[in-house]
Amino acid sequence: MTKKLFAVFITCLALLALTGCKDQNLIENLTLSLVIGMDLNEQNEFEVSISSPVFNKEAKDKEEEFQVTSTTLRKSRDEFDKVVLGSTAGGKAELILVGKKLMRHPGWATILDALYRDPKNTVTPRLVMVDGPVYDIIRLSPKDKPRLPLYLMKVIDMAYVRNVTVRTTLQQFYRHHKEKGMTSAITEIGLKGRDIQILGTALLDDREKYKLTISSTETKLLNMMKQPGKGAFPLTLQLPEFKSSLRFLPTNQLSFNTFSVKTRKKARYDRGKFRFDVNIKMAIFLTERLFPIDMRKETRALERYIESELERQFADFIRKIQAAKIDPVGFGMYARAYAYPQWKKVEDDWGEEFADAEVNVKVDVEIQGMGAMK
Template structure:
């Protein structure tokens, strides 16, 4: 009898607590998109996009811009404009303008996301090539609400490996890990919003370089991230005439293995094994009888693309692949000496990529 009484009292207490803490959705302004940028005078601009749940409102999305000294300061300014109390617990995207990304210590502005437990760390971090205001105040008639549209756009492109997807939690890990530099999604607004690839940051989290969607696929492979789709369209060198021989293929299976050596500098050997299925061929070729020649040409082209991307990042002194993690794991005594300047050490490293292609599918037409 006593146990039943205690159970009833506990249930009543829980119900009373829930009632006391409840808040109607009409009384909350959910910040689904938060944008950060700089104006012409270098002042911080903070943007917010939130849904409107009021039945009488004709426009179901509220967008606000304020000039503030920090994100926390902007919340108070938002509360003087919006109809309800601002909440960052459901933020889907954090848009950061390139102008701000090029500034030293810009990362300090996102401190509230990690410090306040009411905020979420699953927010997608996205670089904007151009003014953030162009994206925030964009109202496409043939698309759903901007937060839903952008979140789905990033997620779909990530599954296709067109760009990377970095949450605030992952961004924090990348910026505190000495063996890798951060990379985030990049987009721009022209006559429509489009993903342009991936923005690569340096050891101080400043913007250094942008890579295309095709280069992002190579980045993901070198990161040993081989899930999702990896469709390629390349021009293979089949003869000495310099003619373009275009071929498209999917890669249902990719295996990557990296080894590290040290001889006055770091040497990385990465083997990439790709099992491919041809999806398009724009030149006459008997794949069944001469597959080895085609495979060798594809390997040569892919290897050149890998080398070009690696050289591009080494020139900027960044390591978005995480080769530094391998250096620390297998050559720790040498890593210790350069851990605080890994970008410079990686720029002097030799990175050898060997590609092995096996054609496993030719389509119904041989």
């Protein structure tokens, strides 16, 4: 009898630990906002749009899109509840799309407060800027592509692997927003016909206002100067040391790829300004060469030509961001680490200080492969 009572007692304890189903929500009755869009309309009214998958078997369109005018991101949920088929469920967003028109206003990032404050929301959605109306992207439903969230993430992730653009999550954007020694860089996309296209990388200032867009080549230079992660850095250079043999095509071009980039940065304060030394070392593999050269005898000479051209491009890029008074590389963090007393005086106006800084980039190239022919 005692054993039976003990078994009943253990069974009751196990039942108490089971999750109840009183407040269950069927997925068919939920509206999951996988993509959230924010933009300004022609009247400069704040608009919020969402894209949600449809799980109803009878529905021909597997994606539903809605757009409302609101005053805050959280209040827009009340407006969506008036038109969506199911109960709006938060915390499932994969992408946050922000219109360039909205990003031209300093301080726009305060709108994101609801996404950070709600513990149900994750901080892993990718933040993306859209050149053009955001709702044009939200309501895109190409028949030869997967669902919009998967389509967008695949395009961005593949571009990021090739260092064509950056990949910035909501958490990283918040960190950059609070970091005084670095400004934000996010992916910029647009529509080309019915296809989504990576336009480059959008650079923002210390108030998260859009400043300029850099190309895929400049994005690779940016990623090289930061802490290079995994991925390839394919580049094509036009070397002025060689003459072009064709009128319609410059044949003094060379392409290479590198998977190994090591970057070291140092900072100091000298003679009234911050000075930064950036040393970049890379092992490259030639993938294309349109001009004649004896690779057996002139390998080192070719390496020097490549180093010289890369250093010129790095210098041009540095001048470009200094003119915009932004620091997407994060030189300010090194200024704080190596020259804290001087940094402390200018931390609230780092963009102005960095514009007057001296940045020297030194590139060390080693050709480790040249393909199947010399």
